Amino acid sequence: MSHRTLAGTGLVVGYDRARPVLDGAALTVPAGRRLAVLGANGSGKTTLLRCLSGALRPLAGTVTVDGVPLRHSRAGLRAHRQEVQLVLQDPDDQLFSASVAQDVSFGPLNLGLPEETVRARVAEALALLAVDHLAARPTHQLSYGERKRVAIAGAVAMRPCVLLLDEPTAGLDPSAVAETLAALARLEEHDSTVVMSTHDVDLALRWADEVAVVVDRAVVQGAPLDVLGDDVLLARARLERPWALAVGARLRELGLLPGGTLPRDAASLLAALPDRPGVPT
Amino acid sequence: MSHRTLAGTGLVVGYDRARPVLDGAALTVPAGRRLAVLGANGSGKTTLLRCLSGALRPLAGTVTVDGVPLRHSRAGLRAHRQEVQLVLQDPDDQLFSASVAQDVSFGPLNLGLPEETVRARVAEALALLAVDHLAARPTHQLSYGERKRVAIAGAVAMRPCVLLLDEPTAGLDPSAVAETLAALARLEEHDSTVVMSTHDVDLALRWADEVAVVVDRAVVQGAPLDVLGDDVLLARARLERPWALAVGARLRELGLLPGGTLPRDAASLLAALPDRPGVPT
Amino acid sequence: MHIAEGFLPPAHAIGWTVAAAPFVVHGARAVVREVRENPESTLLLGAAGAFTFVLSAIKLPSVTGSSSHPTGTGAGAILFRPPVMALLGTVVLLFQALLLAHGGLTTLGANAVAFAVVGPWTGYGAYRLTRALGAGLLPGVFVGTVVADLATYVTTSLQLALAFPDASGGIPAAVAKFLGVFALTQIPLAIGEGLLGVLLFRALTANARPELERLGLLRPAPEAAP
Amino acid sequence: MSGLAIDDAAWSSAWRRRSPADKLVLCLGLVVCALALPAWPGSGLVALTATVLALGPARVPPRTFGRAVRWPLAFIGVGALTAVVQVGGGGLGWAPDAAARAGSLTAHAVAGSTAVLLLATTTPVSDLLPALRRLGVPAAVVEVASVVYRLLFVLLDSLRTIREAQTARMGHSSVRRSYRSSGALAAAVLVRSWDRARRLQEGLAGRGMDTGLRVLPEVLPSSRAFLAATLVGLGAIVTAGTVLA
Structure with a gap:
């Protein structure tokens, strides 16, 4: 397991060549950088991730890992799946074993690893996601947030270089979101590059190193402050400007925020504001 | 159809009397006021709504509509359901028919209304939710957001005085959230009082007239600015302070915001800020 | 192996429809009675039918590299009982004809006899017999699903042989012919379906014990020590 | 997209708003012709009519229609060949009239299958279920x-x-x-x-389910012109099928 660069170029993806979901989309996930894939519902975020994971074969275009193109042969897919893992949005569609530990062991067992190694990997994945206390529980007794994290653990046990997460925070309350983000930070330290799709622009702004917006069947990628500050692009993508950028830009005009990059969330905005009234920096 | 006051007092709800989900919860939904029920996942939001809707019989306590207690007899529940309708979070739990219009007709037909009236109600409900263009589409081809709105239309066609929505915006992108909120505003004009559960504190702040937080098996109800400004309560409830309150309070300290109520969202915050630097109001 | 539309001569199509009718009507009566007593069982029965349809959409790999689909008749009969399967199986066959172009409308009766009557009844019988002989749930399921699949295929072969007797050997030779040709695909498939049945029920005993107990397939377990 | 191509075609077919009863009369009429008329030219006429109607006025995507015929074709091919192989004294051989019998069997089955497919690709199953109710x-x-x-x-x-x-x-x-x-x-x-x-x-x-799942019936009125054309067309097929046979 080590960070790898996953990329797609010229991707045409869809069921109908006349009306593809993505048409000429390109995306690069630089090794070790956090990428947020943004887009409205139905824009093609999930399709893009499925294509990058190898689950969906593009009608045209190439997916590469560290420059090496993915071949959609049995062996090619097998190799790809050990490097790139996708976790889908609905955890119920990924948990199919009786108990949490059993479910997480599914992937490593299929890799043909010896039992001891599997056991170690399961324990590691559960610990990384902070769900080790649930190991013996039946999957159907878990809460939604717990099921989501166990589903991620199932992919993590495969030790992927790149982990693609489809809407990992959708439907979670703030504390569950915080726990999920903490788990993702641990995964990065464990040398997995993390990509998440979301339509939460505020979350993307505060989490991501890079942002890719899926819009009009293509992908626009760039630095979060640039992409999420582009009102024209966001309107086309049916997204909103993150509040922190809107409010931060105005406060800078008012002379209340220093130069440099704008704060990305409430805490850093508050920290950047002057302490006393009437003393613009 | 007219606004009514729905209330619950001393509600003990749960499957196990020794460990109820709610224990002595009280809540009042004043006629015509928007109430947001906030709480972390698993706090008992859904249980509370199910109890108020009559779907779950409380172990103790009373549910009243305009002061009249709900009786859990067949006739009592029947009468209650004409006044109070609950829309579940997962639209697939409510949509059973292949066609959208037919699904929406189910409730009114069960009320024993003549066919012509049912037809009119279906058309009205679809129009209120802005899904009339989907009337002839099969349910299984709809997107998640469309299914959610059709499920709400199915309850609206019953012409309830109070409409309870469990997480109506969960999983929706910003534009779908805006459309749902617009539809809810139309319902209010049609004299339905609307209650929604959510864990999105920012949404609750900008939408609700009153807020009820489900915490420690009880309910704390009050004005949004009071309840959502109470950091101790929010921490107990595993929720966050809305950014607009945190940032707004600080900007007022800095003399940048006028007195009165704090702005509830980015647009009104920006509008309330002074136009030129260095001129605190 | 659904008999395609137009494949059977009209007299045979009518004959098999008449033969299937009493079983399907019996199943329909059972369903109507059940729904009258518990209105909500409409949804459970619908879910059972949808599951049977979806079960036959599962791709089973075969050693030869090609893949095939299970009939679902045996597992369905063990889970939902043959009378109900006579009706649900016929509904599923109607849906397969209209949604997948598998089978047909005038051949619905013939296919119902094979898939919704003979398959489920013999499979269920084999399951009960195996259990009565002292075998556990999983061996019973294996025998039941294999027998149901084979019985379905033998019935279809008989139906084809009756419609198209051999020019010189008559019906017995035709039976041998059709059995022989379809055996190539059906015998591995029957064993595959038996394996799938065992794996399905093994997973269910781990995941859904209470449901299996309610269906009467498992004895309620003694209270586990805490 | 539901993922079942025939179902998708049915919902977006140009004939979706036609009365299911009208379509049933047409398609079942064609099925009966496919079964009852001699294979040549009856079956050919039925298959041609069903295909032309589906791809023409009903605007079913040709790809969907073509793919949907493939599955029955596989069965029909194997079944027809098996039917005309003869088990002789020493082994297998062709029945005396093998080619003719296989041809006729295949023609009947292909015609019947395309006729049912015309119904399936123009009428969602949920439109047909109320018709079952009327059939008792x-x-x-x-x-x-x-x-x-x-x-x-x-x-x-x-x-x-x-x-x-x-x-x-x-x-x-x-x-x-x-x-x-x-x-x-x-x-x-x-x-x-x-x-x-x-x-x-x-x-x-919560929505008041008491006895059943009653919903408002959809009004898809029958067309006299469509029914008349159906009867004339079926009549023509029967006439041509018997006279030319």
Whole structure:
């Protein structure tokens, strides 16, 4: 397991060549950088991730890992799946074993690893996601947030270089979101590059190193402050400007925020504001 | 159809009397006021709504509509359901028919209304939710957001005085959230009082007239600015302070915001800020 | 192996429809009675039918590299009982004809006899017999699903042989012919379906014990020590 | 997109708003012609008519129609060949009139299949179920069938997603693993189906479900012109089919 660069170029993806979901989309996930894939519902975020994971074969275009193109042969897919893992949005569609530990062991067992190694990997994945206390529980007794994290653990046990997460925070309350983000930070330290799709622009702004917006069947990628500050692009993508950028830009005009990059969330905005009234920096 | 006051007092709800989900919860939904029920996942939001809707019989306590207690007899529940309708979070739990219009007709037909009236109600409900263009589409081809709105239309066609929505915006992108909120505003004009559960504190702040937080098996109800400004309560409830309150309070300290109520969202915050630097109001 | 539309001569199509009718009507009566007593069982029965349809959409790999689909008749009969399967199986066959172009409308009766009557009844019988002989749930399921699949295929072969007797050997030779040709695909498939049945029920005993107990397939377990 | 091409075609067909009864008369008429008329030219006329109507006025995508015929063709091919092989004294041989019999059998079956396909690609199953009610099928049975129709899409969706998730985690990388995964898949879908039914029941109870799943019937009026054209067309096929035979 080590960070790898996953990329797609010229991707045409869809069921109908006349009306593809993505048409000429390109995306690069630089090794070790956090990428947020943004887009409205139905824009093609999930399709893009499925294509990058190898689950969906593009009608045209190439997916590469560290420059090496993915071949959609049995062996090619097998190799790809050990490097790139996708976790889908609905955890119920990924948990199919009786108990949490059993479910997480599914992937490593299929890799043909010896039992001891599997056991170690399961324990590691559960610990990384902070769900080790649930190991013996039946999957159907878990809460939604717990099921989501166990589903991620199932992919993590495969030790992927790149982990693609489809809407990992959708439907979670703030504390569950915080726990999920903490788990993702641990995964990065464990040398997995993390990509998440979301339509939460505020979350993307505060989490991501890079942002890719899926819009009009293509992908626009760039630095979060640039992409999420582009009102024209966001309107086309049916997204909103993150509040922190809107409010931060105005406060800078008012002379209340220093130069440099704008704060990305409430805490850093508050920290950047002057302490006393009437003393613009 | 007219606004009514729905209330619950001393509600003990749960499957196990020794460990109820709610224990002595009280809540009042004043006629015509928007109430947001906030709480972390698993706090008992859904249980509370199910109890108020009559779907779950409380172990103790009373549910009243305009002061009249709900009786859990067949006739009592029947009468209650004409006044109070609950829309579940997962639209697939409510949509059973292949066609959208037919699904929406189910409730009114069960009320024993003549066919012509049912037809009119279906058309009205679809129009209120802005899904009339989907009337002839099969349910299984709809997107998640469309299914959610059709499920709400199915309850609206019953012409309830109070409409309870469990997480109506969960999983929706910003534009779908805006459309749902617009539809809810139309319902209010049609004299339905609307209650929604959510864990999105920012949404609750900008939408609700009153807020009820489900915490420690009880309910704390009050004005949004009071309840959502109470950091101790929010921490107990595993929720966050809305950014607009945190940032707004600080900007007022800095003399940048006028007195009165704090702005509830980015647009009104920006509008309330002074136009030129260095001129605190 | 659904008999395609137009494949059977009209007299045979009518004959098999008449033969299937009493079983399907019996199943329909059972369903109507059940729904009258518990209105909500409409949804459970619908879910059972949808599951049977979806079960036959599962791709089973075969050693030869090609893949095939299970009939679902045996597992369905063990889970939902043959009378109900006579009706649900016929509904599923109607849906397969209209949604997948598998089978047909005038051949619905013939296919119902094979898939919704003979398959489920013999499979269920084999399951009960195996259990009565002292075998556990999983061996019973294996025998039941294999027998149901084979019985379905033998019935279809008989139906084809009756419609198209051999020019010189008559019906017995035709039976041998059709059995022989379809055996190539059906015998591995029957064993595959038996394996799938065992794996399905093994997973269910781990995941859904209470449901299996309610269906009467498992004895309620003694209270586990805490 | 539901993922079932025939169903998608039916919902977007230009004939979707036509009365299901009209379409039933046409398609069942064609099926009866396919069965009853001599193969030449009756079956040819039926197959041609059904295909032209589907691809022309009903605007069914040719790709969908073509793919849908493939499955019955495989059965028809193998079945027809088996029927005309003769088991002789020393082994297998062709029956005396093998070519003619195989041709006739194939023609009848292809004609019948295309006629049913014309119905299937222009009429959603949910439009046909009320017709069953009028044919005397009990309401409870029709309601069960309509729930089957709704839930099978929900379950098919689960089936596909779970399978994809299993494949991503190498669950189908060998025959042995694929069997194990398929067993878990079937069990998961069955448990989902029970769960769905339970949750739907609660959802519908809130909307006043008492006795059944009654919904407003959709009004799809019958067209005299369509019925007249159907009768004339079927008459022409019967005449041509008997006179030219």
